[in-house]
Amino acid sequence: MSCVAMALSVSAVLPTLYEYYTLPKIETGLSANQSYFTLNGRNISLYSGTLHYFRVPKAYWRDRLRKMRAAGLNTVETYIPWNLHEFEDGKYDFGKGGSDMQDFLDVKEFFEIAKEEDLFAIARPGPFICAEWEFGGFPSWLLRTKDIKVRTSDPKFMKYVTRYFNVLLPILALLQFSKGGPIVLFQIENEYGSTEGNGFLPDRVYLRQLVDIYKKNGIRELLVSSDSPTAHGDKGSLPGVLLQTANFAGNPKAEFDKLKELQHNKPTMSMEFWSGWFDHWSEYHHTRDDDDFGKVYEQILTYPASVNMYMFHGGTSFGFLNGANVNNGATDNSGYQPDTTSYDYDAPLTEAGDYTEKYVIVKKLLKKYNKVVTRIPVTPAIGEKIAYPKISVEKEMLLDDILANIHNSVSSSNLISMENLPINNNSGQSYGYILYRKENIDLSPNSILTIEGRVCDSVVVLVNGMLMSKPLSYTEDLNGFGFWRLKNSNLTLGPRGLKNATVDLLVENWGRVNFGLLPQFNQFKGLWQGDVLINKQKVTSWKIYPIEFKKSWNNNLVGWKPLSERWAPGPSLYKATLNIKEAKDTFINMEAWTKGIVVVNGFVLGRYARIGPQQSLYLPAPFLKNGTNSIFVFEHYMPASEIKFCKSPHYKTIKRRGIQGRSFKK
Numbered sequence: 001m002s003c004v005a006m007a008l009s010v011s012a013v014l015p016t017l018y019e020y021y022t023l024p025k026i027e028t029g030l031s032a033n034q035s036y037f038t039l040n041g042r043n044i045s046l047y048s049g050t051l052h053y054f055r056v057p058k059a060y061w062r063d064r065l066r067k068m069r070a071a072g073l074n075t076v077e078t079y080i081p082w083n084l085h086e087f088e089d090g091k092y093d094f095g096k097g098g099s100d101m102q103d104f105l106d107v108k109e110f111f112e113i114a115k116e117e118d119l120f121a122i123a124r125p126g127p128f129i130c131a132e133w134e135f136g137g138f139p140s141w142l143l144r145t146k147d148i149k150v151r152t153s154d155p156k157f158m159k160y161v162t163r164y165f166n167v168l169l170p171i172l173a174l175l176q177f178s179k180g181g182p183i184v185l186f187q188i189e190n191e192y193g194s195t196e197g198n199g200f201l202p203d204r205v206y207l208r209q210l211v212d213i214y215k216k217n218g219i220r221e222l223l224v225s226s227d228s229p230t231a232h233g234d235k236g237s238l239p240g241v242l243l244q245t246a247n248f249a250g251n252p253k254a255e256f257d258k259l260k261e262l263q264h265n266k267p268t269m270s271m272e273f274w275s276g277w278f279d280h281w282s283e284y285h286h287t288r289d290d291d292d293f294g295k296v297y298e299q300i301l302t303y304p305a306s307v308n309m310y311m312f313h314g315g316t317s318f319g320f321l322n323g324a325n326v327n328n329g330a331t332d333n334s335g336y337q338p339d340t341t342s343y344d345y346d347a348p349l350t351e352a353g354d355y356t357e358k359y360v361i362v363k364k365l366l367k368k369y370n371k372v373v374t375r376i377p378v379t380p381a382i383g384e385k386i387a388y389p390k391i392s393v394e395k396e397m398l399l400d401d402i403l404a405n406i407h408n409s410v411s412s413s414n415l416i417s418m419e420n421l422p423i424n425n426n427s428g429q430s431y432g433y434i435l436y437r438k439e440n441i442d443l444s445p446n447s448i449l450t451i452e453g454r455v456c457d458s459v460v461v462l463v464n465g466m467l468m469s470k471p472l473s474y475t476e477d478l479n480g481f482g483f484w485r486l487k488n489s490n491l492t493l494g495p496r497g498l499k500n501a502t503v504d505l506l507v508e509n510w511g512r513v514n515f516g517l518l519p520q521f522n523q524f525k526g527l528w529q530g531d532v533l534i535n536k537q538k539v540t541s542w543k544i545y546p547i548e549f550k551k552s553w554n555n556n557l558v559g560w561k562p563l564s565e566r567w568a569p570g571p572s573l574y575k576a577t578l579n580i581k582e583a584k585d586t587f588i589n590m591e592a593w594t595k596g597i598v599v600v601n602g603f604v605l606g607r608y609a610r611i612g613p614q615q616s617l618y619l620p621a622p623f624l625k626n627g628t629n630s631i632f633v634f635e636h637y638m639p640a641s642e643i644k645f646c647k648s649p650h651y652k653t654i655k656r657r658g659i660q661g662r663s664f665k666k
């Protein structure tokens with residue numbers, strides 16, 4: 001008791017971080033003019049952690065930031081996603097712009113809360129952000145410009161970058177440290193050196209142009225680049241203009257020594273020290289050993305170096321906003337690996353904001369090594385989690401009824417990709433599903449459907465509403481018809497001959513690539529790589545339905561019917577009601593379902609897939625209301641009759657040979 005009181009009174013006399021660094025007045029920002037950082041003339045090591053405001057409900061920003069500060073960190077780092085802030089060509093959202101993600105997008109308020117919670121900030125506006133985020137943060141409407149070369153000085157690309165940065169950067173300029181705000185550092189582009197390969201050399205003209213746009217918009221704080229220096233040297237940087245920083249999981253000494261060799265008498269910093277890792281669908285769940293994590297973190301602190309931990313709190317790629325990798329240097333979509341909705345990352349704070357052993361390790365090590373002692377808040381209590389009682393599916397909507405709700409379908413003789421649909425004020429379709437319907441076609445017995453090229457990314461095939469393609473039940477099914485791995489794929493459309501049949505091809509966009517060689521940034525979704533043939537005859541005259549699952553559409557669907565006795569597998573909506581006295585954090589357990597998305601009160605929570613590893617979806621309390629909540633599921637194949645809840649996440653990977661379970665990396 002007396003010890004606690006004593007500790008409180010001692011910590012109360014300590015200055016806050018801002019008092020320590022800004023009193024009596026602010027004269028200079030972060031300086032890299034010597035072998036260590038100074039801020040306003042005082043020595044500082046940046047002890048930073050990543051939290052993406054666009055992956056955490058706004059109501060939880062302050063809680064997560066305070067937990068970060070309570071661990072002893074002095075800085076928070078975030079990327080800034082262009083695809084959310086300019087959600088349609090020329091249409092911006094910084095919190096009130098009317099997009100479905102608007103509640104996440106008040107970036108100014110985020111930085112202000114960071115300051116209130118006594119943290120400095122690092123901003124990484126890209127424009128490319130990687131981040132396991134849809135298209136690395138690029139808006140999909142960029143692709144409507146023919147032959148646009150993203151991440152280069154291509155004027156077709158730079159025209160849009162300039163226009164967006166001229167809107168974004170003035171907002172950030174006012175939040176700079178030298179203007180009394182929290183931002184001490186900006187990163188230009190992201191791991192740009194890793195674009196090297198397949199005949200491409202990183203384009204320094206592009207980096208220079210980005211720096212010029214920053215300067216023109218009043219950005220005065222330190223500018224940096226980040227890469228693996230041992231792998232890419234200074235190829236992704238502008239020596240003398242950008243301070244280089246290092247990204248890695250282990251072996252900090254090698255990376256930092258290389259940095260010192262590349263830049264003499266400069267501070268050493270890791271912009272991304274990877275606390276854990278993310279999951280692709282069909283993999284085992286990744287975790288990082290706590291002791292190994294702590295050992296490397298201590299090596300960084302004692303080097304000594306500044307460090308941003310990526311991630312400190314991973315959060316969630318809600319909706320359709322996850323990205324994907326392309327592996328093995330593949331130059332087409334064959335190596336496509338989409339990321340799961342959860343972005344827990346095995347970070348010090350879990351997806352739901354709980355403390356882990358890594359949090360304890362960080363707090364202990366920072367207390368030991370941070371020489372600048374300032375006031376640290378009391379560690380906040382964790383939020384309560386609940387497993388609500390399971391709820392039954394009450395209503396359904398079959399595919400034809402879903403399509404009857406779509407009023408912007410397009411008739412076209414040829415196939416059109418999502419991006420090139422003439423919808424959304426000519427920004428095309430960014431996310432969700434696209435359905436290609438062929439009506440009035442006669443099918444002979446065992447007709448062969450051929451899809452030229454690759455499906456981007458998966459297709460469910462129906463004839464007269466009957467499912468013809470195979471459900472995604474095991475990870476190995478991804479090798480078969482219906483998925484991106486097969487080129488020029490074929491499917492037999494049933495043994496019966498049919499007159500005047502309707503053939504539906506429902507294509508899911510699983511998330512555009514955020515990491516790979518530049519040719520993979522050819523991110524069109526839907527069917528566009530070739531024709532669709534039936535018995536070797538090209539099919540024409542399509543009706544194309546964008547199924548975007550936008551909030552206003554989700555909340556105004558008509559045609560719900562009581563659950564029918566008759567049941568056939570295929571894409572349908574299933575609705576249930578969750579009546580609760582008090583909204584609390586929970587997880588929706590989708591283990592009994594097959595593949596699809598969950599929508600809560602009109603907001604697309606995210607994707608689920610039986611194959612795993614993710615089996616449950618984090619549902620934060622701010623998305624729920626006290627009282628009645630509507631939950632519906634878009635299931636592609638086989639629904640369950642109930643929706644279940646759990647208090648903690650479930651992971652499991654389903655392989656044909658029955659190998660399953662939770663895995664621990666290394």
Ligand SMILES: *[C@@H]1O[C@H](CO)[C@@H](O)[C@H](O)[C@H]1NC(C)=O
Nearest residue numbers: 028029030031032033038040
């Ligand atoms: C670092 O040095 C440069 C060149 O001398 C100077 O212009 C700049 O103001 C210095 N930065 C800081 C933060 O002191």
Ligand SMILES: *[C@@H]1O[C@H](CO)[C@@H](O)[C@H](O)[C@H]1NC(C)=O
Nearest residue numbers: 035036037038041042043044
């Ligand atoms: C700042 O750090 C440098 C390098 O560690 C050290 O030489 C110097 O004495 C420090 N200055 C103060 C005022 O602590």
Ligand SMILES: *[C@@H]1O[C@H](CO)[C@@H](O)[C@H](O)[C@H]1NC(C)=O
Nearest residue numbers: 088089090091424425426427
């Ligand atoms: C469509 O885009 C144009 C040009 O960007 C803009 O002037 C117009 O207001 C937009 N219309 C709607 C309905 O958003």
Ligand SMILES: *[C@@H]1O[C@H](CO)[C@@H](O)[C@H](O)[C@H]1NC(C)=O
Nearest residue numbers: 448450486487488489490491
């Ligand atoms: C599909 O059929 C065509 C024509 O018979 C053939 O060339 C192609 O290899 C088949 N595709 C696959 C993936 O087997």
Ligand SMILES: *[C@@H]1O[C@H](CO)[C@@H](O)[C@H](O)[C@H]1NC(C)=O
Nearest residue numbers: 439440441464499500501502
């Ligand atoms: C073909 O089927 C459609 C319904 O899909 C129907 O409206 C139409 O009358 C049918 N045409 C013929 C010639 O049977």
Ligand SMILES: *[C@@H]1O[C@H](CO)[C@@H](O)[C@H](O)[C@H]1NC(C)=O
Nearest residue numbers: 580581582583624625626627
């Ligand atoms: C929900 O109910 C709880 C318990 O009665 C209450 O504390 C909370 O403020 C309510 N939330 C809202 C949004 O009304």
